[in-house]
Amino acid sequence: MMYQVRDLRLSFPDLTRKPLLGAAPRTPVLKGISFDLPKGAVLGIVGGSGSGKSTLGRAMLRLLEPDSGTIAFDGTDITHQTEDQLRGMRQRFQMIFQDPMSSLNPRRRVGGIIAGPLKLYGFDGLTARVNEALDMVGLPRSFARRFPHELSGGQRQRVGIARAIALRPDFILADEIVSGLDVSSQAQVLNLLGKLVGELGLTLGFISHDLSVIRRLCDRVLVLHHGEVVEQGDTDALFAAPQAAYTRELLASIPLPDPDQPWD
Amino acid sequence: MSGYLIIRNLTVRLRSGPVILRSVSLNVAAGQVHGLVGESGAGKSMIGKAVLGTLPRALQITGGEIWLDGVDLLSLSAAERRRRIGATAALIPQDPLTALNPSKRIGPQITRRLIDILGWTKQAAEARALELLDEVQIPNAARVMRSYPHELSGGMRQRILIASAFAAEPKLIIADEPTTALDVTVQKQILRLIAQMQARHGTALLFVTHDLGVVSKVCDTLSVLYAGKVVEEARMQRFFMRPIHSYSRALLSATPSYEDPLGSLTPVSDTVIEEVEAEVRWHDARAGT
Numbered sequence: 001m002m003y004q005v006r007d008l009r010l011s012f013p014d015l016t017r018k019p020l021l022g023a024a025p026r027t028p029v030l031k032g033i034s035f036d037l038p039k040g041a042v043l044g045i046v047g048g049s050g051s052g053k054s055t056l057g058r059a060m061l062r063l064l065e066p067d068s069g070t071i072a073f074d075g076t077d078i079t080h081q082t083e084d085q086l087r088g089m090r091q092r093f094q095m096i097f098q099d100p101m102s103s104l105n106p107r108r109r110v111g112g113i114i115a116g117p118l119k120l121y122g123f124d125g126l127t128a129r130v131n132e133a134l135d136m137v138g139l140p141r142s143f144a145r146r147f148p149h150e151l152s153g154g155q156r157q158r159v160g161i162a163r164a165i166a167l168r169p170d171f172i173l174a175d176e177i178v179s180g181l182d183v184s185s186q187a188q189v190l191n192l193l194g195k196l197v198g199e200l201g202l203t204l205g206f207i208s209h210d211l212s213v214i215r216r217l218c219d220r221v222l223v224l225h226h227g228e229v230v231e232q233g234d235t236d237a238l239f240a241a242p243q244a245a246y247t248r249e250l251l252a253s254i255p256l257p258d259p260d261q262p263w264d
Numbered sequence: 265m266s267g268y269l270i271i272r273n274l275t276v277r278l279r280s281g282p283v284i285l286r287s288v289s290l291n292v293a294a295g296q297v298h299g300l301v302g303e304s305g306a307g308k309s310m311i312g313k314a315v316l317g318t319l320p321r322a323l324q325i326t327g328g329e330i331w332l333d334g335v336d337l338l339s340l341s342a343a344e345r346r347r348r349i350g351a352t353a354a355l356i357p358q359d360p361l362t363a364l365n366p367s368k369r370i371g372p373q374i375t376r377r378l379i380d381i382l383g384w385t386k387q388a389a390e391a392r393a394l395e396l397l398d399e400v401q402i403p404n405a406a407r408v409m410r411s412y413p414h415e416l417s418g419g420m421r422q423r424i425l426i427a428s429a430f431a432a433e434p435k436l437i438i439a440d441e442p443t444t445a446l447d448v449t450v451q452k453q454i455l456r457l458i459a460q461m462q463a464r465h466g467t468a469l470l471f472v473t474h475d476l477g478v479v480s481k482v483c484d485t486l487s488v489l490y491a492g493k494v495v496e497e498a499r500m501q502r503f504f505m506r507p508i509h510s511y512s513r514a515l516l517s518a519t520p521s522y523e524d525p526l527g528s529l530t531p532v533s534d535t536v537i538e539e540v541e542a543e544v545r546w547h548d549a550r551a552g553t
Contacts, residue, residue: 048449049447182303182474183303183519183520185516186518186529187530191529210520211522212528216529250449253448253451253452255455256480256522256523257477257480257504257519258523
C-alpha cells in the first residue's frame with residue numbers, strides 16, 4: 001500500500017472567534033477519514049469548496065500535521081513525524097499545484113525551476129536530469145532557458161509536472177491542476193499525466209471538483225463532503241451506481257455538453 | 265430591425281495595432297439567450313465589454329456597428345452612449361466578491377443605480393430591491409439588505425448581482441462567466457435562476473462562457489470564437505447534433521463528459537488549429553489589416 005489512512009482528524013483555529021486571552025476555538029475540517037491507496041493506483045478526490053479535499057492532500061504530504069488518526073506512507077507511520085524525520089522521505093512524495101503562474105518563480109528560468117528541488121535533495125548531473133524531465137513532459141529542451149511568463153498555461157503546467165517527476169517520486173499529489181486551463185490544454189495535460197503514471201509506475205492523488213475529469217483519469221474515487229468521506233470505491237462502479245445522496249447530487253449538477261440531457 | 269442587440273462587423277484593436285475582434289456580427293432577439301464560447305483569449309468577453317462601453321483603455325473600436333434597442337451606439341456622443349447603455353443594458357459579472365464593494369451594505373449597492381442614473385426616489389428603489397431579492401429567492405431580504413458582502417456565501421452574492429442586473433428592467437443583460445467561480449451544485453441553481461428571470465422578464469441575454477456544457481443548458485443560439493473571429497454561429501440543437509466547423513467539433517470533443525469518458529477530453533489537434541489560423545489570416549488579408 002502506498003497510503004493507509006485511518007480515522008484522520010484535523011482542525012484549524014478559528015481566528016475570527018479568538019477571545020482576547022487564550023486559544024482560539026478550533027473548527028474541524030477533516031472528521032475521521034479512512035482509506036487505502038494501493039501502489040500504482042490513481043485516486044480521485046472530489047468534493048465541493050470547503051469539503052476538505054485540499055486539506056486532506058496537504059495532510060497526506062505532511063504539509064499539515066493531523067490532530068489524530070494515522071497516515072502510513074509505504075508502511076511508515078508519518079502522522080506526527082518531525083521535519084527532521086521526514087527529510088529522507090519528502091523526496092518520495094511530491095506535489096503539483098493548481099496555479100502554475102503562482103507556483104513557478106517568475107524570476108527563474110524553467111531549467112532553474114526544475115533543478116531547484118534536485119539540488120536540494122543532492123542530485124548530481126542536473127542538466128541531464130532537467131533535459132530528461134522536459135523530454136518526459138513533451139517540452140523542447142530549449143524551454144529550459146525560458147521564463148514562466150513566456151509559456152502558455154498548458155506549458156507552464158507541464159513545467160510543474162516536470163519539476164515533480166524529476167525527483168522520481170513514488171507518489172504525486174495533483175491539486176486541481178487542470179481547473180485553470182482551457183479544455184484543449186486540459187485534455188493534453190490529463191493525457192500526459194495518465195501516460196506518466198503508466199511509464200513511471202507512479203501512484204497519483206488527483207484532487208478535482210470535476211467528476212468528468214476524474215472519470216477520465218482515476219481508478220478509484222473518494223467523495224468528500226463537509227470533511228467526511230460520503231462514498232469511495234472503484235470509478236466505474238461509482239459512476240454506474242452512485243450510493244450516497246451527495247454523489248448523486250454532484251452528478252446531476254454537472255452540465256453535460258448535450259441539450260437533451262434532462263436538467264431538472 | 266429584429267433583435268435588441270445587433271452587432272455588425274465589429275472590429276476592435278489594441279491601440280498598438282494587433283486585432284482583437286475580427287468583423288464580429290451577431291443578433292440577440294428579445295427573450296433569447298445567445299452564447300459566446302471560445303477558449304481564453306478568443307475575445308468573447310471583449311464583445312460584451314464593447315457593447316457596455318467598458319473596453320480596457322488599450323483597446324479601441326475601429327469599425328462596425330452596435331445597435332442596442334434600435335439605436336447605433338457608436339453613432340452617439342460618449343455621454344449620450346453612456347446614458348443609453350445605463351438605461352437599457354446591465355451586466356452579471358463573473359466574480360461576485362470583487363463586483364460588490366466590501367465596505368458597503370448590500371441594499372445601497374442595489375439601489376444606487378436606480379437612484380443615481382434612473383432618478384428613482386429612495387423609497388421606490390428600496391421597495392424594488394426588496395421585491396427583487398424575493399424574486400431571486402433570497403430568504404429574509406430585509407436583513408440581507410443591511411448585510412455586508414463578506415457575510416454572504418458565493419451563491420448568495422451571485423443572486424444579489426442577478427437581482428441588481430434585473431433591477432431597472434434592462435432590455436439586454438450580458439452575463440460574463442457568471443458561474444465559473446461557483447461549485448457545480450450551486451452553479452446549477454444559479455443557471456436555473458438566470459434562465460427563469462430571463463424568461464419572465466423577456467430580456468435578451470448574451471451569455472459568455474468557456475463551458476459548452478453550460479451553453480447547452482441555457483442558450484438558444486451560440487457563436488464560437490477563435491482569435492476574435494466567429495467561426496460558427498448556430499442554433500443550439502443543430503450545433504450539438506451536427507457542428508459544422510472543424511474547430512467547433514474539436515472543442516466539443518475536448519469538453520469533459522463523464523458519460524463519455526473515452527470520447528471526451530480529446531486534445532484539439534494541430535491540423536484543426538492550422539486550419540482555423542489559416543482562416544484568420546485569410547480574413548485579415550481580405551480586411552486589409
